[in-house]
Amino acid sequence: MSNGNATEARVPGFWPSLREAVMGSSQDFTEGSIGRAIVLLAVPMVLEMIMESLFGVVDVFWVAHLGADAITTVGLTETCLTIVFVIALGLSMGATAMVARRIGEKDEAAAGLVAVQAIVVGLVVSGIAAAVGYFYAADLLRLMGATENVVKIGTGYTRMIFGGSATIFLLFLINAVFRGAGDAVVAMRALWIANIVNICLNPCLIFGIGPFPRLGVTGSAVGTTIGRGIGVMFQLWILTSGRGRFVIRAPQVRLDFAVMARMIRLSLSAIFQYLVQMASWIGVVRIIASFGSAAAAANTLAIRIIIFAILPSWGMSNAAATLVGQNLGAGKPERAELSVWRTGFYNMVFLGAVGLIFIAFAERIIALFTSDPAVVPIAVTGLRLLSYGNISYAYGMVVTAAFNGAGDTFTPTVLNLICFWVCQIPVAWLLAFHTSLGPRGAFIAVVVSDSLLALLGVLWFRRGTWKRTVV
Helix, strand or coil: CHHHHHHHHCCCCHHHHHHHHHHCCCCCCCCCCHHHHHHHHHHHHHHHHHHHHHHHHHHHHHHHHHCHHHHHHHHHHHHHHHHHHHHHHHHHHHHHHHHHHHHHCCCHHHHHHHHHHHHHHHHHHHHHHHHHHHHCHHHHHHHCCCCHHHHHHHHHHHHHHHHCHHHHHHHHHHHHHHHHCCCHHHHHHHHHHHHHHHHHHHHHHHHCCCCCCCCCHHHHHHHHHHHHHHHHHHHHHHHHHCCCCCCCCHHHCCCCHHHHHHHHHHHHHHHHHHHHHHHHHHHHHHHHHCCCHHHHHHHHHHHHHHHHHCHHHHHHHHHHHHHHHHHHHCCCHHHHHHHHHHHHHHHHHHHHHHHHHHHHCHHHHHHCCCCCCCCHHHHHHHHHHHHCCHHHHHHHHHHHHHHHHCCCCHHHHHHHHHHHHHHHHHHHHHHHHCCCCCHHHHHHHHHHHHHHHHHHHHHHHHHCHHHHCCC
16 A cells, blocks of 8 residues: 555656646556646647647738738638648548557557558648649639639639648648657647748748748748648658657558558548538538628637637547547556546536636627627627537537547547537527527527537447447
8 A cells, every 4th residue: 555655646746747748758648647647648739739720820910911812812722721621630530549549559560550651641632632722723712702813812822832731731640640649749849840930931931031032922821831841841750760659660661551441431430520510610600690790700709719718628638539549559448438537527627617707707808809889799698608518518529539539430420410410500590590599599509519419428438339449
């Protein structure tokens, strides 16, 4: 008993663990404190996501100096890129699940083989996306409703962004490999490097500062692509130099169609998951927008505020996915399950606190962004209503990530179909158009569907069938 107490006493506290999370850790996540494992994984994952979102912020900030048509170019191109991001996210989900399982099994060579297949698939798919975007850039902008002036100044931007699709796919996929291996700090650093380069190059290439050519809006695409490309070079260096949790050696650099097919099979369900979410959200936005530009603007404000505030929740959810995959690989399904409940509880506490703040101070928070009398009341109501669903959303997102981490991408796909297409869209339509609620009805439908997702997800998770998933 005394030895166990001594071991427990040697577990670092929160602040030492937080410092280790940022600096890097060699912790075996199939052993030791689960709470500490969540901190070590979640913190760098949160910082990674902030860095990923920073790409869009930096691009829009500098491009905004060029006028409305340049901003429109960026917005329309990002909309076209949505399908690219969906595919990249889906593929990364399959890669994370398989690498986590192999690392849990202590089979680093097999993890390296999975990483190679992920890179190959990413290059093939990105090659197709690059070809389509490069040759049909102007047509894509016209398809999105761009004016001829936007097409004229924006074709180069769209062509460059799509032409650099490989950097998008590889950044996502290799970071997914690192997350699956529990090397979240490396994934974070890759995006730090990419963003620093992007922040430095964007104004130089847009405005022609110093020795750089003045490329206008196209310069933003060039800077972003170069930044992502350097981030990918850093990733590949870590993978092959032995400075990460595992190394890709010459014997693993080969095609293994069985491993590749397994990863693609897992990824297809994950891709469909994201498509279901994206399509349902577009439907809700469309319903809200039918009540006018004020309602649409209010929805945009409320959602942007909530998304920024819940970044730590996504980090915790990704941590849960890694812990589930690695512990299943180590033959410890009970520890995997406990990790999910523990992460869900932490997430509930965090999002519950955020929800209380948003409910109590909604007017003051919205006032920081707009004083438009038509937008403010709808945005305040939307922020409050959406915050009421934080508790259920906390568990729903963790359980969904846990299924994916176990390699069971089919179950959350079914849950998304039920909750978002069968429930969310019809309820939003009914409450918005057939009651006096108006746009508030759509917000209520989001809370209802998220609560249903959490309830069904928890019930399905408790059945334990995910523990027997083969990846």
